[in-house]
Amino acid sequence: MSFFRRSRNNDPSIADPNYRSGPPTTKPSWFASIKDDVCAALLEYAGTTFFLLLAYGGVQASSTEAATSAQPSNIERVMYISLSFGFSLLASVWLFYRVTGGLFNPDVSLALLLTGVIGPVRFVLYCIAQLLGGITAAAIIYALTPGPLASNTYLAPGVNRAQGVFIEMFITSALVLAILMLAAEKHNATPFAPVGIGLTLFVCHLWAVYYTGAGMNTARSFGPAVVTGFPYDSQWIYWLGPFLGSLLGSGFYTILKHIKYWRFNPGQDTVDFRESPGDPMNNVKDAVRRSISSASRSGRSRSRSQGGPDGDAAPYREKNVPPHERSAATGMHNGDVAPDGVRPNDSPV
Structure with missing residues (x-):
């Protein structure tokens, strides 16, 4: 026709x-x-x-x-x-x-x-x-x-x-x-x-x-x-x-x-x-991986924010010296106590 x-x-x-x-x-x-x-x-x-x-x-x-x-x-x-x-x-x-x-x-x-x-x-x-x-x-x-x-x-x-x-x-x-x-x-x-x-x-x-x-x-x-x-x-x-x-x-x-x-x-x-759609299970797996990865990054970010600007070094900072131990522990007179109150050779733990 x-x-x-x-x-x-x-x-x-x-x-x-x-x-x-x-x-x-x-x-x-x-x-x-x-x-x-x-x-x-x-x-x-x-x-x-x-x-x-x-x-x-x-x-x-x-x-x-x-x-x-x-x-x-x-x-x-x-x-x-x-x-x-x-x-x-x-x-x-x-x-x-x-x-x-x-x-x-x-x-x-x-x-x-x-x-x-x-x-x-x-x-x-x-x-x-x-x-x-x-x-x-x-x-x-x-x-x-x-x-x-x-x-x-x-x-x-x-x-x-x-x-x-x-x-x-x-x-x-x-x-x-x-x-x-x-x-x-x-x-x-x-x-x-x-x-x-x-x-x-x-x-x-x-x-x-x-x-x-x-x-x-x-x-x-x-x-x-x-x-x-x-x-x-x-x-x-x-x-x-x-x-x-x-x-x-x-x-x-x-x-x-x-x-x-x-x-x-x-x-x-x-x-x-x-042109057919992909395997739906692959979409589910990708979504799970993205969720796990996002949660992991969020956890690391939270740890850094709690530890302060030093990050992972924060747990190993030296301990402060109580006021009543400062003179005896360091052999210094009250006027010689370290200004930051930290024992010179004190263990970090």
Whole structure:
């Protein structure tokens, strides 16, 4: 997939190893790569159909099993649906993201347009392809499986429309941010971006499947609605909510890029083992040695301060002579006593 309005800056003084967005020297025409854009859109249609075919199939199987089971479990159904969408996206993105980027979602396409990854022509073609892929996948599941199509998204009882819009907004923003940070940003973990993206979709479904059906993709909600004749009047929620989520996710990503987020935790994606932390026990040993050394220096300093200016010689100073011994011990008269009161040859001990 060609990148629009992106160029590599080889200046070694730039800390950011990623591509830098900015106007190129000569602005290319929007239709300069129209053939590549059309081919990519056709492949995006195939990838979206593949992704939603697997996901809708899981939902259909879960609904059919719940209708025929004597003791259906809503929790197991939510888990089944979440795993169907999460793992379907993981597998589909891993297959297609080196071909078309593996977007499968008009709201993700909008985020990539806003951040300069794709151009407007490819954005329009991708959106058309993704919406058609959703319709095709829903039609195939409707034709191949018994019972009514169970993949429509609608609000649960007790959830008002404003709540539905904001739930869809937040889960879509999480998906958009995961795609931008894991796939659009180039780093050592980029080859494994499909895993993180699929897990993000899985976690978002765990929250929102019960409340809104976890649309977070206009093509995903639009396809079953077209096939079943728009049975719910809440279809606009699954256009507005993901649209706002795309704006929120791409806006947050733009802020991260503007403040140069990689400066706050440099080298986090390195594979050089020498960047790993040292042995924690060595840190403990060093701290103990420093404590012992500090205590030893403190003890010697205290001894010197108690002994006076002579230091270690202080204990061996001559003893003072008591007043009543001065005359007899020295053989001097009272006027001849040594002025300092010390016996001339007295032992230091």
